[in-house]
Amino acid sequence: MSTRIAPIPKHRFHEPKKNLPTIRPRTLSPEDRFTRAFVRAYAEQATSLHRRSPKTSLAFTLEIPVNGYGITDLLAIAWAGIDGESFPTAFAFAKVAKPTCRAFEMKLANWQKALAQASRYRNFAHQTIVVLPPKTCENAMRAMDTFKLVQVGLWSFDPKSNHIRAIFTPRVHTPRSSRYWLQSIEKSAAAPNSALPISGRG
Numbered sequence: 001m002s003t004r005i006a007p008i009p010k011h012r013f014h015e016p017k018k019n020l021p022t023i024r025p026r027t028l029s030p031e032d033r034f035t036r037a038f039v040r041a042y043a044e045q046a047t048s049l050h051r052r053s054p055k056t057s058l059a060f061t062l063e064i065p066v067n068g069y070g071i072t073d074l075l076a077i078a079w080a081g082i083d084g085e086s087f088p089t090a091f092a093f094a095k096v097a098k099p100t101c102r103a104f105e106m107k108l109a110n111w112q113k114a115l116a117q118a119s120r121y122r123n124f125a126h127q128t129i130v131v132l133p134p135k136t137c138e139n140a141m142r143a144m145d146t147f148k149l150v151q152v153g154l155w156s157f158d159p160k161s162n163h164i165r166a167i168f169t170p171r172v173h174t175p176r177s178s179r180y181w182l183q184s185i186e187k188s189a190a191a192p193n194s195a196l197p198i199s200g201r202g
Contacts, residue, residue: 035062035073035106037159038131042076045164055080055100059195061188066180069120074104075188077196086197090186093198100172101125101184108133111140118152124180126172129153137167144168 028036039060042049046058055078065071079097087093103121107114107130114130121128130152132140137156140147144167147154151170157163175181189198 031106031108034108034133034157034159037162038104038106038157038164039074041157041159041162041164042074044162046076046078049164049166049169050078053078053100057083059188061191061194064184064187064191066121066124066184066187069123069180070117072103072121072125072184073106075125075184076102076104077185077188078102082197086199088199090182090189090196090198093189093196094182094185097197099185100127101175101181102127102129103184104129104131106131107136109136111136111143115140115143115147115150115152119150122151122173123176124184125175127153127170129155129169131155131157131164134158134165137165141167 039062043058043060057079059077061075061077063071063073064075077099079093079099082097085096087096093099101124103118103125105114105118105121105128111130111132114132118128118130128151130140130147132154134156137154140154144154147168148170151173153166153170154168156165156167185196185198188194189196
């Protein structure tokens with residue numbers, strides 16, 4: 001899987017390990033550091049985590065707001081079959097590439113809040129997944145029936161070992177709103193230095 005990441009403003013690189021904000025660690029919250037560490041690990045492990053997916057390209061954008069549904073910590077957009085092709089609009093890209101959007105919600109402690117937020121992302125994402133540290137994830141696993149009922153995934157991530165454990169990954173479902181699915185792609189494409197093959201906006 002080729003990985004292309006939409007960086008935070010003023011980034012110059014697309015390599016996963018060089019694509020996080022050039023901010024001193026002490027200015028980032030613990031949750032911010034957790035999220036950025038997960039991005040690096042996910043970029044390296046996405047192929048094994050999504051073995052059945054035919055999508056070969058991947059772009060990330062952090063903190064994408066979608067009207068009425070909150071701000072997703074990480075939006076991963078996967079697509080296939082259009083290497084070297086560019087599109088004038090997000091709509092044209094979506095029509096041809098049929099990208100899969102995965103929305104991730106990160107929390108260090110409050111998994112209940114993460115679950116509530118992630119469930120809203122199903123309105124614009126094909127998959128929504130809560131990512132927690134191992135200890136917090138152990139507590140969340142007691143509510144596995146709830147995660148499965150609302151079709152929100154549960155993964156654990158250990159920044160020390162760089163290990164992602166996919167405990168429950170929901171099936172890919174059509175987003176509830178095609179309008180907001182397209183809006184999430186538009187906003188990702190509009191991010192500075194977006195890695196999506198979209199030359200215009202809208």
